[in-house]
Amino acid sequence: MARTYKYKEAIPMQRHVSNCLASLLLLTLINPSEARQADPEQAIPEFRPGYLVGYLQKEDLPNSLALLPPPPAAGTPAFLLDQTLAAKSQALRGSARWELAIRDADLKFPAAAGTFSCALGAPISEQQTPALYRLLRRTLADAGLATYSAKTRYSRTRPFVLNQQPSCTPEDEPKLAKDGSYPSGHSAIGWAWALVLSELAPEHADAIWARGRAYSESRMVCNVHWYSDIREGREVGSTAVARLHSDPTFQADFAMARKELATARSQGLDSGRDCAAEARALAAGID
Template sequence: MEHPVSGMGRRWRAAPLAMLLFAALPAAAGTLHSTYIDPSAMALQRVLPPPPAPGSEAAGADMRAVETAVHARTPEDQQRITANLPCTLDRFTEVLGPRFTVEAMPVTAALIARVFQDGELAVLAAKAVIDRPRPYTLKPDLATFGHRSASASYPSGHATFGYLAAAVLGQLVPDKRRALYAFAASYGANRMIAGTHFPSDLEAGKIAAAVIAETLFKDPRFQADYARAAAEVAAPGGAAHR
């Protein structure tokens, strides 16, 4: 599947993918493992539109948006950014209700954890090829909040997780789908407010999540685990019985 944007990714495809993937990934990637998809075969860099070219008007607008968001950041924003750093089911309790926690929904939480790892590895593989500098790499004096990652900027891993989790949880709890996607948008926006991602990184994360979700729902192993999670959600005390 090729993105219709003409000329995209030619310089990325020119490099032998097998030599690039994972070689440049952060050490943290070694703690992750894929369950349902092959991150190298996913090759998100071939589907995503390229980020704004350095020095372009779009790149300048991207940086100005980050600077504006960082300047307007409040203590409440910082609390929310810190709370939403872990990519787990618990992040969605404010949308789905207090039963959607790792402790109360262990099967569903384990599914989301595996989905996160698959998505994160696919994103890290694409980042290693695209290699877009972070906002604070281009502007070292940017008042970032929280950890400055060593990974590249495009696409955003947190935005990808937010939308990917919304895709899966939205199937499990259909009446919450709209709220889940709204939460995913704010979840990704936190990364721009923190000064760690550009707006176009967040949009790329949304696209990446859609591509990954489509692949996941076709995988028999994912389908089996999803069915177990759906049974847990539908059980007495689950979302269908609240």
């Protein structure tokens, strides 16, 4: 989708944000923030109801166009692999794995907050872990927006457009068809979340990384991204996290989130999700 949104300044002295592609990937949520960093205790401005600005200013976002190679060209072995895995993933249509991919497609909060709760072994909510909740909402913007220089340049056609097979979110197909496929923003976001959470809870790192990988693979299951899209999306997510670690506001939220997790564990709070059902769904991978 090539829809353009313009927003007025969210806080005093902010510059106007203009001419940034909005995407269903981010559910047309935000544009790059040039806002000053807010104190962790202050209200964070939104560019669209329910969606917070990120930690990084526009000029500090990783440049995915400089970072990534071009997407695989038609007829190359890499694109043949993309097509082969796309075809295999369609065998999961209608399965529990397909249903999980539908849930993974939803970037809205609070729904998206619980994505990693089972892997983390603790709840993630605005009430129980507010700093962690805020951390995920804001890093969503940073990792997702970092994909856009490459997405805009390459405007790669999405799988469901090329193979004429359904996606897991048919209501979104008209918008997605106009939005570049490479790299995957969901994959950048999910992998960024996985890296941040694995640092907060290293004892659960393997489970968190596995969930982050599966989260990105949900985009293949949904037939909205190619394998190379999600692989390079994870690269962008990793780069965004590396950049975030130099941001003082991110560091402050990170420290508070660590304390919240310790408190949640000491209170014996569980994930609040059906983790057994999630595990069964994840067991059905793409062969």
